[in-house]
Amino acid sequence: MIEATGLTKHYGRTVAVDNLSFTVGEGRVTGFLGPNGAGKSTTMRMILGLDSPTSGDVRIDGQHYRDLHQPLRTVGALLDAKWVHPNRSARAHLRWLAAATKLPRSRIDQVLDLVGLGAVANKNAGGFSLGMSQRLGIAAALLGDPRVLLFDEPVNGLDPEGILWIRKFMHQLADEGRTVFVSSHLLSEMAQTAQDLVVIGRGKLIYQGTVDEFIANATESTVLVRSPTLEKLGEHLLAAGAGISDDGDALRVSGMDSAAIGELAATRQIVLHELSPQVGSLEQAFIHLTGDTVEYRTEEPALGTTEEGPTA
Numbered sequence: 001m002i003e004a005t006g007l008t009k010h011y012g013r014t015v016a017v018d019n020l021s022f023t024v025g026e027g028r029v030t031g032f033l034g035p036n037g038a039g040k041s042t043t044m045r046m047i048l049g050l051d052s053p054t055s056g057d058v059r060i061d062g063q064h065y066r067d068l069h070q071p072l073r074t075v076g077a078l079l080d081a082k083w084v085h086p087n088r089s090a091r092a093h094l095r096w097l098a099a100a101t102k103l104p105r106s107r108i109d110q111v112l113d114l115v116g117l118g119a120v121a122n123k124n125a126g127g128f129s130l131g132m133s134q135r136l137g138i139a140a141a142l143l144g145d146p147r148v149l150l151f152d153e154p155v156n157g158l159d160p161e162g163i164l165w166i167r168k169f170m171h172q173l174a175d176e177g178r179t180v181f182v183s184s185h186l187l188s189e190m191a192q193t194a195q196d197l198v199v200i201g202r203g204k205l206i207y208q209g210t211v212d213e214f215i216a217n218a219t220e221s222t223v224l225v226r227s228p229t230l231e232k233l234g235e236h237l238l239a240a241g242a243g244i245s246d247d248g249d250a251l252r253v254s255g256m257d258s259a260a261i262g263e264l265a266a267t268r269q270i271v272l273h274e275l276s277p278q279v280g281s282l283e284q285a286f287i288h289l290t291g292d293t294v295e296y297r298t299e300e301p302a303l304g305t306t307e308e309g310p311t312a
């Protein structure tokens, strides 16, 4: 379990993380979502003791990272997949890491097999594709068989096969009862990978809860209906108190679920060609909730001005 309480980080005048409190539970994949610059990496670095908070606190299984006796046995992390000596083989990289962190060598072949790198264990990691490097990074994170795992943007730049593999692997880790915390700005990916979400914008917490609730709260659920007698159906729906809007050759209905619409159509003997609930996407939900917190727009100063004022 990861618990952040009032976590705050200032870099000079930049408030990277702003009074952030959240909990990441065991046995679930929790997505850490926010636009570029929202403060995800800074938060992850503070969890791992690589950066110290300006104020507030973050604990892993009740302890600060710095107080963990053998940190890699408690928490594993993939922050930068390319952090490997290019002339070292995958096995040699893990051997070096195991020796440096006093973890048993016997675990090396186990983790290489777990991530599917057994066959290329003696090849130089410098020649690895991004997908293979990610796998090696995950193998390193798993070396200490930790209960808590952190992944920073693990699917960035991966092909669909690599993305699918990471997604399944994370589910497997969570099913084993581990805490899996994974950051991403890829909203559609998180919708398929995570069960829970911690959503931040400009360093502040925007949402913590399930993916399903996030979408349901932030977007209006509608039902798309097609019928050869659309006008007649529309009149009955309005009379029954539903909201309708024209969607080309279909109607978008709000305020009534698909069961009620189907029943209404049946009692009026109206033929339906389509009746499909439209669940809002994470993208819609995110934009709706973070509309004014998005920081990734380029903000260029007006010509001839600086922060201090007009230039000479």
Ligand SMILES: Nc1ncnc2c1ncn2[C@@H]1O[C@H](COP(=O)(O)OP(=O)(O)OP(=O)(O)O)[C@@H](O)[C@H]1O
Binding pocket: 011, 014, 015, 016, 034, 035, 036, 037, 038, 039, 040, 041, 042, 043, 185
């Ligand atoms: N070492 C640093 N010194 C100064 N400012 C920093 C430093 N690290 C991060 N920041 C600033 O803190 C804010 C949050 O950055 P951070 O990298 O944590 O965001 P992020 O959500 O991980 O973004 P991305 O998805 O782009 O990696 C940004 O405004 C960034 O410029």
